[in-house]
Amino acid sequence: MTKNSRAANACKISVLLLFSSILLGCNFAPSYQQPQDVVAATVPDATPAPALAPAVLAAAQADALQWLADDRLRHTVALALHNNRDLRIAADNVAKARAQYGIARADQLPSITAQLQGQRSRSSADVSNSTRLVNEQVSASIGFASYEVDLWGRIRNLNAAAWQQFLQVQENRRGVEIALIAEVANAWLTLAADQERLALAQELKQSSLPQAAGWYQTLEPLTQDIRDRLVDYLGKLTYPIRVGTHYNTAFALALGLDYARAVEDSALEQAIVTAAERFYLADTRYPAHYEPGGDEYISGALTEALLMSKVAEDFPAWFDAFLPEVGAVAALMSPAQVSDRTDPKIAHLDGLNLSRAWCMKHIAKALPANHPAQQALRDSVAKHLMASVEHVVGSHYSGGHWLASFALLALE
Numbered sequence: 001m002t003k004n005s006r007a008a009n010a011c012k013i014s015v016l017l018l019f020s021s022i023l024l025g026c027n028f029a030p031s032y033q034q035p036q037d038v039v040a041a042t043v044p045d046a047t048p049a050p051a052l053a054p055a056v057l058a059a060a061q062a063d064a065l066q067w068l069a070d071d072r073l074r075h076t077v078a079l080a081l082h083n084n085r086d087l088r089i090a091a092d093n094v095a096k097a098r099a100q101y102g103i104a105r106a107d108q109l110p111s112i113t114a115q116l117q118g119q120r121s122r123s124s125a126d127v128s129n130s131t132r133l134v135n136e137q138v139s140a141s142i143g144f145a146s147y148e149v150d151l152w153g154r155i156r157n158l159n160a161a162a163w164q165q166f167l168q169v170q171e172n173r174r175g176v177e178i179a180l181i182a183e184v185a186n187a188w189l190t191l192a193a194d195q196e197r198l199a200l201a202q203e204l205k206q207s208s209l210p211q212a213a214g215w216y217q218t219l220e221p222l223t224q225d226i227r228d229r230l231v232d233y234l235g236k237l238t239y240p241i242r243v244g245t246h247y248n249t250a251f252a253l254a255l256g257l258d259y260a261r262a263v264e265d266s267a268l269e270q271a272i273v274t275a276a277e278r279f280y281l282a283d284t285r286y287p288a289h290y291e292p293g294g295d296e297y298i299s300g301a302l303t304e305a306l307l308m309s310k311v312a313e314d315f316p317a318w319f320d321a322f323l324p325e326v327g328a329v330a331a332l333m334s335p336a337q338v339s340d341r342t343d344p345k346i347a348h349l350d351g352l353n354l355s356r357a358w359c360m361k362h363i364a365k366a367l368p369a370n371h372p373a374q375q376a377l378r379d380s381v382a383k384h385l386m387a388s389v390e391h392v393v394g395s396h397y398s399g400g401h402w403l404a405s406f407a408l409l410a411l412e
Helices: 001-023 054-064 071-082 086-105 151-206 212-236 249-262 268-282 300-311 315-322 350-364 374-391 403-411
Strands: 112-125 134-148
Touching: 134 151, 151 212, 151 315, 212 268, 212 403, 249 300, 268 300, 268 350, 300 315, 315 350, 350 374, 350 403, 374 403
Parallel strands: none
Antiparallel strands: 112 134
């Protein structure tokens, strides 16, 4: 090959490489432009509201989500997240999209094959009429199985599309998670609100105020709806909620049973009695020594006993099996210590002391006069009232705005 021909070939290769580089840099994918919002970012107003400083806005958002700080609500949400089928499917879809993105990303690289082969043969002396022959042969090869030159940016665009698809599926999973959290929290708070409305309807029914009858009639449609929802809910509630807050099932059933009997709603009464027996009749040796929790205002042990005092045919026998030697359970018989009444969570313990007094008074009334627990219960009622009743009035708002309701129950 002459010197001129070599120069010509080199020139051709250079031109080919330059042309390939230009093609590799081309991308015919349309540039993305975010569409305009259907709704304007700002809505004109004749009297615009003053803008909030970032610190004020952050504080307002924190206050709005303060209810989610409830440890029991977080535990319930965690159970829902762990056991929800739709969320598991969404998580599997994320894993699938991540794998598909990995495949699309691998298409940008060449496919390499490697092969190693060995062969060994031996022939006998009879065949070769001489000495034995041993033949060995080893071969190895490596090379490109396939490689697509990314002209016009096709592979890069497919890779980017797979990445965006992965991000979309991941956000879909987050959407399912947020929706589930909202659904659980909404059901949680709805149950508490329904309990309060039933209690209000009961009070209006029994009130001697001249306006009470009109208020009761006004609330009647809402009360009936709550009553129907409670009956439906009890039919599908598999396990009782045993937390130390308003969401405690025994607390709800005790108040609901009082309402049903006050308004002579026999169907509701029977539904509550059936549910109470299903949930609690077989309970024995309740671990009351683990009480109280750090932010509780209801005793799980005593609230359940209060409910069963209204339901169980042989309550003394049930109580002896449920809380044997209750007077010896110091954690239950001694008032909870409230270290900081300005703390919204620790202040709950004043409510616990008052609700315990309420429960123990009713439990003592349901037991025979000579029952061994009578004296311990009466002494404990006095201790619990003395520890917290004085903080109902004049205390910090963290406790003062709601303690009165428990004080009324304890002092009735």
